[in-house]
Amino acid sequence: MGEGMSGWQAVKLVVNTLNLSTLAGVLVGLVGRARFSRGPRGLFYATGYKLRFPVAGAFTIGNLILTKHDRAYFDQQPILVKHEERHSWQYFCLIGLPMLPLYLLAAAWSWLRTGDPASRNLFERLASLKDGNYTERPVQPFGRTLAQTFRRR
Template identity: 35%
Template structure:
């Protein structure tokens, strides 16, 4: 599928499965300003709540950032924008099931390494380096022992 066609498909799927609507409601409820991004994503700028601690996160096809849309759209952050856009693609495929699946993946990653992202399937598929995560961390010793026993 061509990139343009995928962007349109992703936008339609995240609208149809309700995740973009959830992202827009969250943005509106927290009084962030919504702007158009690239390739069918929307950017909600000015997130002020302390959670999550990341500079941005995605809900459906809405990328929510603490910073401005211009900050996220700057060329030096093209990799971060691509990372968050890949999450929008994950929402297109999983719809609302993304949330529990993502949190299970976060839990596993944290238990295994102490990082929510390093062993998280969704973060790995979105590009750890692009998202600002370390690319690898050792397993915690007790997890290593469990895997060695098998």
């Protein structure tokens, strides 16, 4: 086991490697021309990510946390790293890549209910909205969400 990694974190590292979710993250990082490094507790970082999607300070695929920022971004935000680590456990629990379409469905549901992809997203709520730097928005009628969307365009 690596330094600072528990037995369960080592199991998660192995399972997220075998279920191909971490490999998928590496492929996304390569396409986004990111730089890779080892993080804490069996996690890896992909920094300097160049693509504009998804729009997030950081996002996780398997045991890999990707960001457009440099490595210091993670060093300065240990709570955000814990939030992203919780997402890595979600990949573990959902046997890898099924997490991606389920996450997208949860984000769509949240957007329909609140106009925000995180506020009612089960995965973001389980990872802690606050730790992920999200502001919880109240549930609103579908019509208001649609009106807000079209008003922005």
